[in-house]
């Protein structure tokens with residue numbers, strides 16, 4: 470078997486062209502005589518790779534001036550702590566919207582640093598929807614408002630960007646960054662672990678409004694202060710050079726494929742087909758309210774859970790892999806990030822139909 474269609478939630482598929490380019494450049498990056506892995510992070514070659522990656526990301530997301538782009542370690546999970554460490558600025562509390570497993574982790578971590586106000590929670594309904602703007606109980610004294618635009622496990626995506634007035638909006642875009650255009654100017658801080666829609670695990674992107682830098686209290690360790698990284702071009706210490714390079718190849722691939730509006734078109738179509746197939750069958754189902762359904766992570770269950778193992782085994786036989794749902798949800802989950810070609814979704818749909826025909 471050659472390459473499979475990998476529906477993993479993360480680390481997730483990377484565009485084949487990107488992998489091929491990395492392969493071609495593996496032993497000798499453009500006449501340097503060495504692999505990117507072997508280069509000094511302060512050398513001319515790597516600095517050019519890092520700068521191009523940032524520039525391409527700025528172009529793709531139309532990041533306004535007045536925002537810093539940081540490439541950090543510790544994944545999105547380190548951001549759960551770095552955000553309160555850096556943004557409280559003497560305030561006692563921060564507001565969080567609770568829409569699922571990742572919100573809860575962020576909330577738990579923030580609780581180590583401040584009072585957490587729950588601006589809204591969809592927990593009682595089983596996290597099957599994103600709260601509407603009118604349901605948010607926002608504290609004007611909060612240091613910031615945090616939310617998770619796309620809950621990777623529950624498959625719940627906000628269909629809007631919350632309006633938080635003058636309180637900075639902070640968002641965990643780990644599983645939906647780059648999937649469609651976004652108005653960055655609405656945010657104080659955006660962060661995302663790379664391994665879903667950016668590149669390999671090991672790096673996280675933080676886009677932060679400059680006025681939010683330099684607010685960490687005295688005594689904050691240098692590595693956990695955004696300002697340290699902003700002032701040093703994310704090279705205070707040795708950054709994860711290879712993931713940064715591959716992320717840059719992904720940004721380049723996105724640009725050559727029409728950027729985020731082109732991605733949005735394909736992603737919207739992929740998700741629509743999959744949800745339509747689920748909704749029109751009596752065999753598969755998805756519990757999420759229509760307007761809050763994720764474009765990136767599509768959980769679904771079979772009418773007979775005893776068929777789950779057979780579904781996964783037969784799908785794998787067709788080259789459709791990593792469809793098992795998160796252990797907390799069960800059933801299946803198809804993660805269909807930018808790197809999942811539409812043919813992958815078509816192949817999954819054909820398989821689902823055939824499986825239902827035989828077992829429904």
Ligand SMILES: *Cc1c(COP(=O)(O)O)cnc(C)c1O
Pocket residue numbers: 479543544545546547571617619620621641642643644662663665
């Ligand atoms: C995967 C994920 C995380 C955790 O990312 P790490 O890089 O493993 O720390 C956090 N938030 C969301 C929304 C995710 O999908």
